[in-house]
Amino acid sequence: MKQNAVIKITLIGALIGSSLVTFSGYGIFLILFFYLIIKGEGKKIFSLVLEEKYILLLFFYLILSLFRSNYKVDSLLGFLGIFIAVLIYIVIRKYINSINETKDILKFFVISNIIISTYGIIQFYFIKDSYFSASWIDSSVYNISMRAYSSLLNPNVLSGYLIFCISLQLTALENIKLKKMNVISLILSSFCLILTYSRGAWISLLIILLLTYCYRKKIIYILYSLGFFISLILINGNAGIERISLNNSLNDNSLQYRIEIYRSVLKVIDEHFFFGTGLNTMKNYIHNYSQIINSPVHHAHNLILNILGETGFIGLIIFSMILVGLIKDLYYIYRLEGSFYKDTAVSCFLGFLSIFIHGFVDMPIIAPQFLFFVIYIYAFIINIKDMTASFKRSSHPYCDNRKCSGGEVYETRNISFKKGYFRA
Numbered sequence: 001m002k003q004n005a006v007i008k009i010t011l012i013g014a015l016i017g018s019s020l021v022t023f024s025g026y027g028i029f030l031i032l033f034f035y036l037i038i039k040g041e042g043k044k045i046f047s048l049v050l051e052e053k054y055i056l057l058l059f060f061y062l063i064l065s066l067f068r069s070n071y072k073v074d075s076l077l078g079f080l081g082i083f084i085a086v087l088i089y090i091v092i093r094k095y096i097n098s099i100n101e102t103k104d105i106l107k108f109f110v111i112s113n114i115i116i117s118t119y120g121i122i123q124f125y126f127i128k129d130s131y132f133s134a135s136w137i138d139s140s141v142y143n144i145s146m147r148a149y150s151s152l153l154n155p156n157v158l159s160g161y162l163i164f165c166i167s168l169q170l171t172a173l174e175n176i177k178l179k180k181m182n183v184i185s186l187i188l189s190s191f192c193l194i195l196t197y198s199r200g201a202w203i204s205l206l207i208i209l210l211l212t213y214c215y216r217k218k219i220i221y222i223l224y225s226l227g228f229f230i231s232l233i234l235i236n237g238n239a240g241i242e243r244i245s246l247n248n249s250l251n252d253n254s255l256q257y258r259i260e261i262y263r264s265v266l267k268v269i270d271e272h273f274f275f276g277t278g279l280n281t282m283k284n285y286i287h288n289y290s291q292i293i294n295s296p297v298h299h300a301h302n303l304i305l306n307i308l309g310e311t312g313f314i315g316l317i318i319f320s321m322i323l324v325g326l327i328k329d330l331y332y333i334y335r336l337e338g339s340f341y342k343d344t345a346v347s348c349f350l351g352f353l354s355i356f357i358h359g360f361v362d363m364p365i366i367a368p369q370f371l372f373f374v375i376y377i378y379a380f381i382i383n384i385k386d387m388t389a390s391f392k393r394s395s396h397p398y399c400d401n402r403k404c405s406g407g408e409v410y411e412t413r414n415i416s417f418k419k420g421y422f423r424a
Contacts, residue, residue: 003039007032007095011376012108018372019112019119022151025372029088036091048090054322055086061318062279065311069278078280078310081368085375092379097387102380109376110185113165117188120150120158124195148195152369159201160355160364161373162193167208167350168377171343173220194232200361202232207357208350215346257293258301258361264289265300268309276312285309299366303359306366326352326378329385336388348381 010032018025036045049055062079069075096102124146147155166189172182193201206225213221267289268277277285286297300306307316327349334345355365355374364370 004095004101006035007091008101008105010035011092011096012105015105015108015112015373015376016115018369019115019151022153022369026084026368029091030084033087033091045087045090045094048094049086052090054318054325058082058318058322059086061311061315065275065278065315068275069281071278071281071284074280074284075278081371082279085368085371088372088375089379089382092376093383093386096380097383099384102383105376106380107181109373110169110181112373113185114181114188116150116152116158117162117185117192120148120192120195121188123150124148124192147197148192150192152367154364154367155196156198156200156362157364157367157370159193159196159198160358160362160367161370162189162196163201163204163208163354163358164351164370164374165189166193166205167354168347170208170212170221170224170350171216171347173224174216174218190228191231191235194228194235197236198362200358204354204358208354211353212350260290260292261286261297261301262305264293264297265302265305265309269305272309272312274312274314276308276310276315279310282306282309299363301362303356303363303365306363326381329381332385332389333381341384341388344384348377351377 010028014025014028014032017028036042062082066072066075066079096105128146148158149155150158152158152161166186169179169182169186169189172179172186176183193205205228209221209225213225264286265282268282268285282300283296283298286300287293287295300309304316307319311319330345330349333341336342359365365374
């Protein structure tokens with residue numbers, strides 16, 4: 001079996017593994033990484049890292065931050081997590097370099113989404129686990145005994161993941177006949193999202209649907225919105241109504257607790273404005289800046305506040321540079337000729353936008369079990385942009401053999417993108 005085929009199959013295996021067993025995708029990837037090192041590919045991988053200027057800047061800053069951190073073990077663990085995520089990104093960038101290979105892997109991305117959603121649904125109705133559920137439910141306000149968390153181990157992380165996947169596949173509703181697998185995934189993800197009882201995720205989905213409708217002007221998005229919120233009440237009954245009740249929200253201890261977290265984080269930011277406290281260290285600070293919070297809180301429950309708190313203003317600037325680069329790449333893809341590019345750009349934009357909308361009240365993206373899936377999509381975006389840009393700079397068309405890198409992307413083959421599983 002050729003090396004690229006091994007890499008592709010292993011990346012697919014990592015996707016499916018992560019959907020079944022938490023964190024197993026990282027283990028499978030590390031096996032692949034060491035295999036590549038043994039095969040003498042290390043130099044090629046790290047040479048590509050040197051071409052990623054924003055990643056190099058991020059690494060340089062995080063290493064400096066590590067030395068400044070008062071909790072070096074925690075910061076080192078956070079750094080290693082980001083380092084492995086970057087390696088996944090680099091391997092995908094280096095070895096998955098044609099649209100057909102990308103689409104093949106994305107079929108399994110959808111399948112992994114179906115597995116995670118199905119597991120969450122089965123878990124909610126048939127696998128009761130009071131140990132995992134109790135800490136996520138305010139039983140004094142809500143008549144809820146269970147929240148789905150699936151293989152992601154946390155209902156809030158699961159809801160963030162489901163919003164991301166729903167956003168990526170929303171526009172499949174415009175072409176149901178050709179997008180059956182995506183629609184099945186969308187239905188199961190929506191059902192599972194209801195069972196997470198995550199208000200922040202529900203509101204985030206509503207905003208995403210509103211923005212999608214404003215752009216696409218398709219009645220199907222209004223119908224989906226109505227279907228989702230009617231299902232929310234029908235499936236959850238009074239519990240669903242309780243969860244979206246403004247009065248209950250105001251009396252919910254979790255809301256008051258979150259506001260207190262924000263106050264504490266703002267105090268931390270005030271004292272560590274430029275450089276932050278160090279990666280993965282919020283849990284050592286938040287409760288020390290509050291008279292109400294007595295136990296460690298692992299993150300700020302707000303993406304921007306957490307970035308500011310742990311990496312400071314300088315870290316936020318670097319993060320913003322990476323984000324602006326992503327938006328520019330999506331806009332570049334959007335301007336390319338062909339509905340495949342435009343729809344892919346719109347779908348991915350909605351997916352990443354969902355992370356930031358949800359990030360106002362929570363930040364599941366920092367959970368490695370969620371980040372693993374996001375890295376795949378991010379790498380594919382950069383790949384599509386770079387491959388099409390390379391073709392524009394080249395005066396020679398790529399070969400039309402499927403085995404050739406990029407031939408499909410550059411449309412040197414007569415390929416119908418309408419049948420792709422991930423076409424938005």
